[in-house]
Amino acid sequence: xxxxxxxxxxxxxxxxxxxxxxxxxxxxxLVRLASSVVANRHVAEEVVQDTWLAVLRGIDSFEGRSSPWxxxxxxxxxxxxxxxxxxxxxxxxxxxxxxxxxxxFTADGAWVxxxxxxxxxxxxxxxxxxxxxxxxxxxxxxxxxxIVVTLRDVEGRSSGEVCxxxxxxxxxxxxxLHRARSRIRVMVDHRLRGS
Amino acid sequence: MRLLxxxxxxxxxxxxxxxxxxxxxxxxxxxxxxSHLDKCPNCSQYLEQIRxxxxxxxxxxxxxxxxxxxxxxxDLWRRxxxx
Numbered sequence: 365x366x367x368x369x370x371x372x373x374x375x376x377x378x379x380x381x382x383x384x385x386x387x388x389x390x391x392x393x394l395v396r397l398a399s400s401v402v403a404n405r406h407v408a409e410e411v412v413q414d415t416w417l418a419v420l421r422g423i424d425s426f427e428g429r430s431s432p433w434x435x436x437x438x439x440x441x442x443x444x445x446x447x448x449x450x451x452x453x454x455x456x457x458x459x460x461x462x463x464x465x466x467x468x469f470t471a472d473g474a475w476v477x478x479x480x481x482x483x484x485x486x487x488x489x490x491x492x493x494x495x496x497x498x499x500x501x502x503x504x505x506x507x508x509x510x511i512v513v514t515l516r517d518v519e520g521r522s523s524g525e526v527c528x529x530x531x532x533x534x535x536x537x538x539x540x541l542h543r544a545r546s547r548i549r550v551m552v553d554h555r556l557r558g559s
Numbered sequence: 560m561r562l563l564x565x566x567x568x569x570x571x572x573x574x575x576x577x578x579x580x581x582x583x584x585x586x587x588x589x590x591x592x593x594s595h596l597d598k599c600p601n602c603s604q605y606l607e608q609i610r611x612x613x614x615x616x617x618x619x620x621x622x623x624x625x626x627x628x629x630x631x632x633x634d635l636w637r638r639x640x641x642x
Contacts, residue, residue: 378640380633380636380637380640383632383636384629384632384633384636387624387628387629387632388624388629391624391628391632392621392622392623392624392628393621395622396621396622409628413631413632413635416632416635417635417639420635420636420639421639464574466570466573466574467570467573469568469569469570469573472568473568473569473570473571474568474569474570475569475601475602478601479600479601479602479604479605479608480604481604481607482607482608482611486611491618494611494615495615495618495619498612498615498616498618498619499619502616502619513616517612517613517616517617518616518617518619520617523581538577538578538581538583541577542574542576542577545576545577545609545612545613546573546609548612548616549605549608549609549612552608552612553608
């Protein structure tokens, strides 16, 4: 597979196929990202169309100071932010998203309930079924947590890339990731136990 | 026992899970975290479930690109380069 940086160089030389490959690789991922921000699917698709146009306009001046991935996602994030408008001042996340919901713990800080192993349930289960539970849990997260966990755990990006793409600090990124994983775990746990 | 040497309670250990997995804990914090886990089946189980959650997230696939979107973007490229 041709890497992103090579595709960018080919695009700078006018290679349409290189653009098609970049679109194939990232378009629906960008729509997923934009959808976490703007809620309306149609607007999200417009945001991503707009992102690709900005890529074409900016490709000649792209010098590789950041990775193509970071560059592409930053453009998309900024367009999405513009699309949601000024009423969403707390974007990309509401400070409430940083609040803790680990536990529940007793006053002494011990678990209230035993953490039951998943193995007895998952061993009898199709691996795809677990993926379906995780996917729906991710989709129900608040935007900041959802975006961070999607970029980190679903798309496998590094914390540095994610911080740069979203313009957030390492600390906030880690807290959002922590909350997201913790909530996904709880939701999956409830699903597995049928409650 | 000095206050600094007391073991972690579950709430504190769970609060460190992400930093543990990110590899950003100091050596001392890491030791305290691991020694709590050695003694605590609940927190060990929790960590195991977080690992499963992360691994499973990696299997969530993006949607396939629709033929319409592919055609629109090919068109965008051509208009940009010919127009």
